Amino acid sequence: xxxxxVSSRARAAWAGLTLPAAVTPVRQVAxxxxxxxxxxxxxxxxxxxxxxxxxxxxxxALIVFSVASIGVDSIPGLPERVLxxxxxxxxxxxxxxxxxxxxxIVAATNGFAFIFSYQGMIDLLAVAPFYLGGFDARxxxxxxxxxxxxxxxxxxxxxxxxxxxxxxxxxDKNAALEKAQAQLKAELEVARSLQLAILxxxxxxxxxxxxxxxxxxxxxxxxxxxxxxxxxxxxxGLVIADVxxxxxxxxxxxxxxxxxxxxxAVRHTDPGECLAQTxxxxxxxxxxxxxxxxxxxxxxxxxxxxxxxxGGHNPPYVRRAAGPIVSLDGAGGLVLGAxxxxxxxxxxxxxxxxxxxxxxxxxxxxxxxxxxxxxGAQRLVDEVxxxxxxxxxALVERICQSVTHFAGAxxxxxxxxxxxxxxxxx
Amino acid sequence: xxxxxxxLAEVTYVIPExxxxxxxxPAFQEAIERVLGGAGxxxxxxxxxxxxEYVSSAGxxxxxxxxxxxxxxxxxxxxCALQPAVxxxxxxxxxxxxxxxxxxxxxxxxQAQPGRT
Numbered sequence: 001x002x003x004x005x006v007s008s009r010a011r012a013a014w015a016g017l018t019l020p021a022a023v024t025p026v027r028q029v030a031x032x033x034x035x036x037x038x039x040x041x042x043x044x045x046x047x048x049x050x051x052x053x054x055x056x057x058x059x060x061a062l063i064v065f066s067v068a069s070i071g072v073d074s075i076p077g078l079p080e081r082v083l084x085x086x087x088x089x090x091x092x093x094x095x096x097x098x099x100x101x102x103x104x105i106v107a108a109t110n111g112f113a114f115i116f117s118y119q120g121m122i123d124l125l126a127v128a129p130f131y132l133g134g135f136d137a138r139x140x141x142x143x144x145x146x147x148x149x150x151x152x153x154x155x156x157x158x159x160x161x162x163x164x165x166x167x168x169x170x171x172d173k174n175a176a177l178e179k180a181q182a183q184l185k186a187e188l189e190v191a192r193s194l195q196l197a198i199l200x201x202x203x204x205x206x207x208x209x210x211x212x213x214x215x216x217x218x219x220x221x222x223x224x225x226x227x228x229x230x231x232x233x234x235x236x237g238l239v240i241a242d243v244x245x246x247x248x249x250x251x252x253x254x255x256x257x258x259x260x261x262x263x264x265a266v267r268h269t270d271p272g273e274c275l276a277q278t279x280x281x282x283x284x285x286x287x288x289x290x291x292x293x294x295x296x297x298x299x300x301x302x303x304x305x306x307x308x309x310x311g312g313h314n315p316p317y318v319r320r321a322a323g324p325i326v327s328l329d330g331a332g333g334l335v336l337g338a339x340x341x342x343x344x345x346x347x348x349x350x351x352x353x354x355x356x357x358x359x360x361x362x363x364x365x366x367x368x369x370x371x372x373x374x375x376g377a378q379r380l381v382d383e384v385x386x387x388x389x390x391x392x393x394a395l396v397e398r399i400c401q402s403v404t405h406f407a408g409a410x411x412x413x414x415x416x417x418x419x420x421x422x423x424x425x426x
Numbered sequence: 427x428x429x430x431x432x433x434l435a436e437v438t439y440v441i442p443e444x445x446x447x448x449x450x451x452p453a454f455q456e457a458i459e460r461v462l463g464g465a466g467x468x469x470x471x472x473x474x475x476x477x478x479e480y481v482s483s484a485g486x487x488x489x490x491x492x493x494x495x496x497x498x499x500x501x502x503x504x505x506c507a508l509q510p511a512v513x514x515x516x517x518x519x520x521x522x523x524x525x526x527x528x529x530x531x532x533x534x535x536x537q538a539q540p541g542r543t
Contacts, residue, residue, distance in 0.1 A: 244483040312519035334520030
């Protein structure tokens, strides 16, 4: 290797300059060697690779050992053997530190800048006292502690970067989660409006018949429903029902129950038979073991004759125009969806002019107030008794107000559903 | 709802206290599953309703599922000592016709037969 090639290699390695396009083959080889050496140096002292980490740990251990040995060294009266061993160690350590120092210079993009940097100066100070030798500069070796600080500082930087990265990842995940939640909420809102939309908005127009209904869901999705069904022979089917539980499963089951009942009501003019058929259909498509309480009645608007069957629902009340309030408590059957093959007896009741039929779900009678008291059937009967002389819509409104007023700040734990029908009203 | 379990030689009593509603139903179901699937399979499970103040439709469903699970496991299942308001809910829903309901522990025990629900 001639002089010029050595100097150009050194330049390239120290100052990070690349060799000009090969002037001579020797320079070409020299450039190649320089690149290899730098790659090797970078492998050991830069980045986060396994070699760099192992090398860093080695240096760290040597620093600790070397600082400790300074302490041991200063103990008076140590045997010569120990002192010799310590000196040997010192030589090895300084050799490795020097090697590391050179590697760092080679690895640096700008070698000179590294030498005059804070890090470079500390690294130099860690080995310089050994080479100066002439005067006792052993205490200067304590400066190696600064190297320790440097390494630790570096590690803190790495740690901070990791924390930063994780924090950012977490923020990203949170944002994604919030987005998904917002989407889910929006979809639930749509489902809810669909559910409310399948409830009939108006009572079928019949001379002398007035009806009104309302459902106030407890959660975003309710399990209660009511229905008015126009039957082929001019009669009207009235349904009030309560699916067990609430939320999306209950809402789905409600939609299935309502659709089946509506379909079967047209084919089965006997209420008990209609419930039996609906029950069997529901049992066959009930993976979640839900069930629904249903009161179903068919009113002949011309005669006021009411035929009804009950599948585990609260018996409705009839407010007689003459005053008394009676309960439609003919023996009922089981809730629908729990067991196939159940029979539902059909009963009849004769409505008189001005009589009011009040259908409700247990969300009304089992509304709790903050003191954990039940609204109860008696309060409902009292409301019907006092306010039943008005229109069905007015009574529905009145009862809803009474229940919400009673419950006060207590959360509404169940859907509240009411249907009121007045027959033969003037 | 609080829930206590009393495992005796001939019967395991499950004693729910307070309200068995939508919120309490999962804990009730879990307890029943534990009792039915436990190591020493009890010959009979009786829900003692003396301290049960309220059962919602979701609570009824939990009881129905418990009765079915017991039937599958070949374990006799019954209710006893229901308070009047709760008893009315079981009568109204028709559940007292498919699940045995007894006035007290003594008669529940007397009639406990494996496999009967």
